[in-house]
Amino acid sequence: MVRYAFALRGQAKDQGHEIRIKEQPVEIIKAKEQLSEHYMCDINANGEVPVLVPLDSGKPIPESVDITKHLAESYPSMIPDSCGSEIKQLIYELHGISFFAFTFAGKPQGIQATKARLEGLQKEPISDQYRAAIDIKLQRLKEKKFAVLTPQASKKNEEYAAQLMTRLESLLNAWQTPWLFGLERPSALDAHLLVFIARMQDVGRGDVIPEALKKYGEKAMNGPEWHEVMQGRHTSPL
Incomplete structure (x- = not known):
């Protein structure tokens, strides 16, 4: 979502606000580099991707939403004032x-x-800082990952998603334009929503997406920015 939002960023406020991003791939499936001591202690305590490390402050910014808001401070069309809130x-x-x-x-x-990998690391002679980070990560897995896979949580999640997609479809239909809120170019909301649409289709849950949003997605995914970011790949690691 962050990479696509940045590809659609538009013009910077001025030359001094231009941002260059150097991407560093993190192998999260087999090597699980996001669980290394360096990554969890120095880069992102959540042990997840994405994370943005600004060179001026050096303070990492985790979470897609926070990274997007940070980038939008330099690129106004990502979150335009007219409908920013x-x-x-x-x-x-x-x-x-x-x-x-x-x-x-x-x-x-x-x-x-992932849980087994972390529990295995706890048995090794590791630093106190790393051990504390692993404890936090295990608790995060319990609360943020395992908890949402229960039948009750999954049903609630599907109901919430269906309601929100219906609202967004109505918003799109109300404007009758290629982008939400009748904007001339896509905002960060369009970028994040389009990746969600693609994810649902990639994991065989296209039923979650209303027809109008599917058509909106098809058009955007034929655009050069989408191809630049995705290069023919799926959004899902599975």
């Missing part, structure tokens, strides 16, 4: 959906492997 609220609500639950429903093996 609505866009921020809807991005927040969109991320209220557990993408993890949709992606890994009925497939707990990946998260169980």
Whole structure:
């Protein structure tokens, strides 16, 4: 979502606000580099991607929403003033959906492997700082990952997603334009929503997406920015 939002960023406020991003891939499936001591203690205590490390402050910014808001401070069309509060609220609500639950429903093996990896590390001679980070990560897995895979939580998540998608479809239909809120170019909300639409289709849950949003997604995903970011790949690691 961050990479696509940045690809759609538009013009910076001025030359001094231009941002260059150097991407550093993190192998999260087999090598699980996000669980290394360096990553969890120095880069992102959540042990997740994405994370943005600004060179001026050096203080990492985790979470897609926070990174997007940071970038939008330099690129106004990402969250334009005309509808900025609505866009921020809807991005927040969109991320209220557990993408993890949709992606890994009925497939707990990946998260169980992460848990086992962390518990194995706890038995090794590691630093106190790393041990504390692992404790926090294990608690996060319990609260943020395992908890959302229960049948009750999954049902609630699907109901919430369906309601929000219906609202967004109505918003799109109300404007009758390629982008939400009748904007001339896509905002950060469009970027995040389009990736969610693609994720649902990639994991076989296209039923979550209303027809109008599917058509909106198809058009955007034929654009050069989408191809630049995705390069023919899926949004899901599965």
